[in-house]
Amino acid sequence: MLVAALITNHIIVDPESFKKPLNVGWLMKMAWRDSRRNRSRLFLFISSIIIGIAALVAIYSFGDNLQRDINDQAKALLGADLVIESNKPVSATMQPLLDSLGDQKAQERTFASMIYFTKSRGTRLVQIRALQGDFPFYGELETTPAQASRLFRSGRQALVDKTLMMQFNARVGDSIKVGELDFVIAGILNKAPGRTGISTTVAPAVYIPLQYLEQTGLSRKGSRISYNYYYKYNSPSAINDIVNKIKPRLDKDNLDYETVESQKEETSRSFGDLTRFLTLVGFIALLLGCIGVASAIHIYIREKISTIAILRCLGVTNAQAFIIYLIQIMGIALIGSFIGTLLGTLVQQVLPLILKDFLPVDITMSVSGPAIAQGFAVGIIISLLFALLPLIAIRNISPLNTLRFSFEETRFFRDPLKWLVYLVIVIFVCWFTYMQMDTWLRTIIFIGSIAGAFLVLAGVAWLLMWMVRRFFPTSWSYLWRQGFANLYRPNNQTLILVVSIGLGTALICTLYFIQGLLINRVTLSASGNQPNMVLFDIQSSQKEKVAALVKEYHLPLLQQVPIVTMSIEEINGKTSSQVLLDSSASSSARAFNRELRATFRDSLTASEKVTTGKWSGKVEPSDGIVYVSLEDNYARRIHVKIGDKIIFNVQGALIPTIVGSFRKVDWNRVQTNFRVVFPKGILEEAPQFHVLITRVGSSEVSARLQQAVVRAYPNISIIDLGLILSVMDEILDKIGFVTRFMAAFSIMTGLVVLIASVMISKYQRMLESVLLRTLGASRRQILVITALEYFFLGGLAAATGIILSLAGSWALAEYSFETAFNPQPLPIIIIFVLISSLTIAIGLFNSRGVLNRPPLEILRKDV
Secondary structure (H helix, E strand, C coil): CHHHHHHHHCCCCHHHHHCCCCCHHHHHHHHHHCCCHHHHHHHHHHHHHHHHHHHHHHHHHHHHHHHHHHHHHHHHHHHEEEEEEEEECCCCCCHHHHHCCCCCCEEEEEEEEEEEEEECCCCEEEEEEEEECCCCCCCCCCEEEHHHHHHHCCHHHHHHHHHHHHHHCCCCCEEEEEEEEEEEEEEEEEEECCCCCCHHHHCCCEEEEHHHHHHHHCCCCCCCCCCCCCCEECHHHHHHHHHHHHHHHHHHHHCEEEEHHHHHHHHHHHHHHHHHHHHHHHHHHHHHHHHHHHHHHHHHHCCCCCHHHHHHHHCCCCHHHHHHHHHHHHHHHHHHHHHHHHHHHHHCCCCCHHHHHHHCCCCCCCCCCHHHHHHHHHHHHHHHHHHHHHHHHHHHHHHHHHHCCCCCCHHHHHHHHHHHHHHHHHHHHHHHHHHHCCCCHHHHHHHHHHHHHHHHHHCCCCCCCHHHHHHHCCCCHHHHHHHHCCCCCCCHHHHHHHHHHHHHHHHHHHHHHHHHHHHHHHCCCCCCCCCEEEEEEHHHHHHHHHHHHHHCCCCCCCHHHHHHEEEEEEEEEHHHHHHCCCCCCCHHHHHHCEEEEEECCCCCCCCEEEEEEEECCCCCCCCCEEEEEHHHHHHHCCCCCCEEEEEEEECCEEEEEEEEEEEEEEECCCCCCEEEEEEEEECCCCCCCCEEECCCCCCCHHHHHHHHHHHCCCCEEEEEEHHHHHHHHHHHHHHHHHHHHHHHHHHHHHHHHHHHHHHHHHHHHHHHHHHHHHHHCHHHHHHHHHHHHHHHHHHHHHHHEEEEEEEHHHHHHHHHHCCCCCHHHHHHHHHHHHHHHHHHHHCCCHHHHCCCCCCCHHHHHHH
16 A cells, blocks of 8 residues: 555655665655656745845846956046045145155046036036046046047137037037136047946036136135046055055145045945845845745645655655655755856846946946855755755654644754754854844844844734634635635645735835835925025125026025035034044044035024024124034034034134034925024124025026026026936936846745745645535635635735835834835825735636646546
8 A cells, every 4th residue: 555655656665775874876766756746846946046046146246247347447437546635725835745746647626617508508507627637547538539538638628528418419619608718619528537327417527628717717715616636656556655654644634535445445345335235135035035945845845744654654764754855955956046046147237237327337247157156055055944944844754644644743942953953044144144234233133124024924924823713703604714714724825925925015115115205305396386496606796686687587585595614623622633532532523524514694494493402593792602503413423512612613713602502404495404503793704605596487487597697607506406306317217227126036036935835825725625616616616715815815914014114114214314204005005906916816826727627637636
């Protein structure tokens, strides 16, 4: 009888083979023979990790190529061996040092300004780059025609970014007006060092010769200009020694510097964060797939109980039975990992095309051997670890199971091997996450978040099963009772489906909500009376004239604000150098390193509210004490509290103040907001410029106003928020696509796990469906029972995932983006209906084999 049973399962047994404890050849043959009827199902088990492995291989390859290209192109990215930067004119004492550096040198002034296209009469805010010398020393300014990158330096000519040329239908030979000077367009600027696709869209560059900057009238006192000095050395190996020697003097004058090596480190660090994030996205997909593998193999082993019990009767040991099925899983894991690496290699060819606008270097698309090996190894290790959890239960199957088809697994606390497997899984996951995060705090937060989501979903599944069993609706109709019973009876799929569907739903919804938050933060002028045009760099002598010009176009003066440039000299009697030396100082050295733009007024605006202290809008003549108000987050970052004393350096004049209040500022409003606000009566005579904010009703009026302002006051810059918002929409579309593309790995894995899990449940549902048909159940009744079961599972999982995503998105909105979270109900309902419907559709699809064939045929073939 036992032999007949084994022959039925296509297994040929040689009892002599049992005498050798580990007869590897025989074990391999047994694993191969036993898999004949189940290979498609075994591959279905491992298919859920293929996408995760593909994601890891693609991201590893992308990261390797990115790092290599950053190293290869760092010089061309920087354009020089050494760059020294300042946001103010260099002092007379520092200038001789800068002049003494380098074997070749160049310098550049950069600032935002309006330009006027003479032919089309169009205006646009651009980044003016006034250049002197042969910069870039590495790489080149790619122009059309090619010789324009050299010729424009010798006359009153300009290079104009290609996006501007297309936008205003300009041609080489046309002219533009920069400030008070006209420049002939010598060529189209296609590419410059360090300029990515996105940066050229937001702030297109216009190059002019530095010798004409003064004549444009744009470099007057108070203008916001950055000063860059570029150096090339004949012996680049000496740069580190030179930088170490001059660094104290650079720090003293608040000058920043950058070398090729620091450029490599900074760029690698910035985009290393990107690759680490993408790797974690792929790792989540792999973890989700492995949960599906563990559940599927658990069901597979339960179906094999009778076969394993027969083998045990014939003398097969526990270890031999375990190894037979381990070989099967290992073989299919190898196949799945191989397919995953192939798919990942193909995906890697796509990633550089998607991310090219965000990257400062040209990414090659070569295949990375180490990345393939790493992804392949991670896939094998993690799939085997998760498969071991159900596999070790084989050790507890006894020969008595041939007579009594019941299998009680050893309880978790009585099986030390299960403890060991769980411990190894946790250690591996923590180690892998730490390798991506670099810090244990981030690792713990990430692991805790993922574990929390799994635990919540698993808890909901267990709660559902307990509640259905505890409060079973005995008075309901038979179809409803049968559908409910399927949720908790043996071989149910409640846990795996709730976890996999719920996690996929949570990920989809969170991505959708966060994308909505980002879009809402920039669509600020889309309705009502929101401002949509900002005029800045208005000099005090121009203030009244510009206001009158705006009124001529019947536009409102929504805001006119003076802005004073300053820096912090002392906090509580300590300077920057003293704070750096005093570890006990409460204030932060960061407070001294940035130039501030403050204002003065006697009242608060609608976008700010005092949270701590008392607002002071005017300096009292009796005591002369100046109470300033700081934005609360800024005060927290520089470690300043109410009552602290701060001395501000207002372009050489030292002004002692006391922190009188903290304000909460709504930065989402289109109006001037400030970190530091002075009261009236102290800064009126300080060097300042003004900002005017208005609202323009149409693009035609906007164009006429900009042309009038640029012709009359070329130093004034204008931000047209309608144009900026259209650019931001384009950027957000690209960011959203990248996010959705990477999230698709996890989402697709969730769908594969869903499909695989539901299809696997076909083998658990088949026998009872056949019995129901034998007892007279109609096709409709079986469909209703199946639909009810999967509706409960899909609906509960989708609802739980949506709730998790709402909680996570609210936390991100509240603590990260600091904005209100107001999700729309319609998308939530649509996602819930789609996920539930997909689950039901797959469940019903599985039932077609039972419904379309006679019960006896199914019993003979499949049961």
